[in-house]
Amino acid sequence: MKKSIYEYSLKRTKVMEFRESEKLNMPEKVYKFLKTIKLDEEEQEHMMVLVLDAGSRIKAYYTVSIGLIDTTQAHSREIFRNSILFGASKIILAHNHPSGSTEPSSEDIKRTNALVQAGKIIGIEILDHIIIGNGFYSFCEAGKMEVENNCCSFLTGSAVETA
Numbered sequence: 001m002k003k004s005i006y007e008y009s010l011k012r013t014k015v016m017e018f019r020e021s022e023k024l025n026m027p028e029k030v031y032k033f034l035k036t037i038k039l040d041e042e043e044q045e046h047m048m049v050l051v052l053d054a055g056s057r058i059k060a061y062y063t064v065s066i067g068l069i070d071t072t073q074a075h076s077r078e079i080f081r082n083s084i085l086f087g088a089s090k091i092i093l094a095h096n097h098p099s100g101s102t103e104p105s106s107e108d109i110k111r112t113n114a115l116v117q118a119g120k121i122i123g124i125e126i127l128d129h130i131i132i133g134n135g136f137y138s139f140c141e142a143g144k145m146e147v148e149n150n151c152c153s154f155l156t157g158s159a160v161e162t163a
Contacts, residue, residue, distance in 0.1 A: 022057065023055065023057055024052060024057070024058050024092065025056040027136065030136075031132060033058070034132045034136075035132070039094065039096045042098065043069065044066050044068060044072075044098065045066070045067040045068065045069070045072035045095055046063055046065070046066050046072065047064040047066075047072045047095045048062065049079060050092040050094060051091055053088075054090070056090065056127075062082050064079055065078065069099075070097075074111070076115055079093070079115055079118075080118065080124060084122070084124070089124070090125045091126055092127050093126060093129040094130045095132075097131055097132070097133040098133075099133065100133040101133055101134070102131045102132070102135050102136055103131075103137065104137060112139055112144070112145060113144075113145065116145055116146055126145070129145065
């Protein structure tokens with residue numbers, strides 16, 4: 001009996017240019033980026049990860065899962081697999097609500113906090129989870145992420161550009 005063996009690789013495709021100094025260090029900037037890649041126009045829920053370097057500059061982004069019009073599933077192994085391969089220091093989670101509502105479900109909150117804990121274990125910080133629809137919702141700004149000191153380093157003065 002023969003067993004198939006597969007070679008896995010990462011394919012990199014340039015999709016846009018982004019100023020090298022541009023940081024995704026505020027929810028509004030993440031929202032603008034997500035609108036640029038048209039996440040708000042998808043008719044099914046898409047769960048995405050934005051991969052950042054230590055300076056909060058975007059290195060890559062990828063779609064983890066595509067669900068139905070009102071739900072999508074994403075396990076921590078799918079969230080972090082490519083993040084590890086891309087050498088992520090930090091990530092931002094994002095998903096759309098095709099209905100336009102940006103309010104998180106109780107499951108969104110529960111899943112996000114489970115992912116925050118998984119990220120702590122493997123050393124990849126989750127800075128925020130953004131829901132995009134008619135506007136956006138930041139878990140970090142709303143205080144819905146279980147992080148140390150009940151605040152996000154993402155939004156502190158040390159992380160935000162002053163220029």
